[in-house]
């Protein structure tokens with residue numbers, strides 16, 4: 001399969017690198033990483049290890065591919081969609097956190113698949129990516145149901161030994177992941193603790209409330225996500241990822257813009273359509289945005 005990876009940072013480089021062992025992969029990213037991969041190839045280290053040589057470029061447009069994976073941060077999705085419009089790709093799959101697929105779908109004429117990834121990735125140096133945890137990719141049709149396209153892409157991932165599930169209930173899975181991110185990411189970023197510290201602390205109640213609000217909004221959108229399931233998802237992920245510093249906490253610690261707009265911000269925006277108040281998500285979003293504004297982001 002010809003695969004374009006738009007956004008060769010941590011996750012895109014890891015997934016693209018693993019796919020490159022069996023597929024024709026092009027990474028679209030930024031220098032110095034891209035020139036290093038072009039010259040000497042890519043080292044995957046950590047929980048996965050390989051040396052591969054995908055094509056790598058900083059040129060954003062003019063590429064052809066069977067599928068483009070979108071792995072930029074959520075706030076770069078609109079720019080990615082504009083660049084992909086000027087590419088000849090047959091389908092797009094987002095592996096990002098947050099509600100980004102709708103942005104891609106509104107700009108592109110090709111099918112957009114929804115995806116989630118629980119692999120951990122960290123770009124440690126140009127041309128070198130660390131797999132910090134083997135997780136799973138789940139992908140499927142954005143509106144749910146079976147999809148021959150999703151099956152084909154899923155097979156391509158599995159052929160490259162990436163643990164992958166093709167799911168027919170992506171709407172529910174996306175909202176459950178959003179509930180988890182709305183609770184854990186924002187609370188850990190604001191209180192500067194790793195995920196596991198929420199387990200025995202009153203801050204977990206704040207995460208539960210954000211997740212319950214998200215579940216309520218999901219139900220307005222016609223997605224069956226009971227409050228109890230959202231709350232239990234928080235507890236399960238806190239337990240399973242106890243040692244993790246959430247991606248939002250890492251962004252805050254690095255002085256970088258967070259994905260709050262596509263996570264808690266998306267919950268607030270969707271709730272507003274239904275004239276429904278989500279005070280916990282609104283407060284978390286406001287605090288994170290205040291931090292972003294005050295920080296003078298790098």
Ligand SMILES: NC(=O)C1=CN([C@@H]2O[C@H](COP(=O)(O)OP(=O)(O)OC[C@H]3O[C@@H](n4cnc5c(N)ncnc54)[C@H](O)[C@@H]3O)[C@@H](O)[C@H]2O)C=CC1
Pocket residue numbers: 006007008009010011012028029030058060071072073074076079080083095096097098117118119120121122123247259
């Ligand atoms: N890193 C991880 O372990 C995981 C990340 N995710 C999600 O995946 C998404 C990406 O995360 P990371 O890889 O950590 O971020 P990252 O910041 O490491 O990677 C994004 C890359 O996209 C590049 N980029 C942005 N616009 C571009 C453009 N126009 N042309 C070329 N390159 C462009 C940036 O330079 C950057 O290198 C986020 O939504 C994140 O929440 C999800 C699961 C795990």
Ligand SMILES: CC(C)(CO)C(=O)C(=O)O
Pocket residue numbers: 097180181184185195237241244245246247248
């Ligand atoms: C699941 C969780 C909360 C793991 O840390 C995550 O997705 C993130 O950090 O962005």
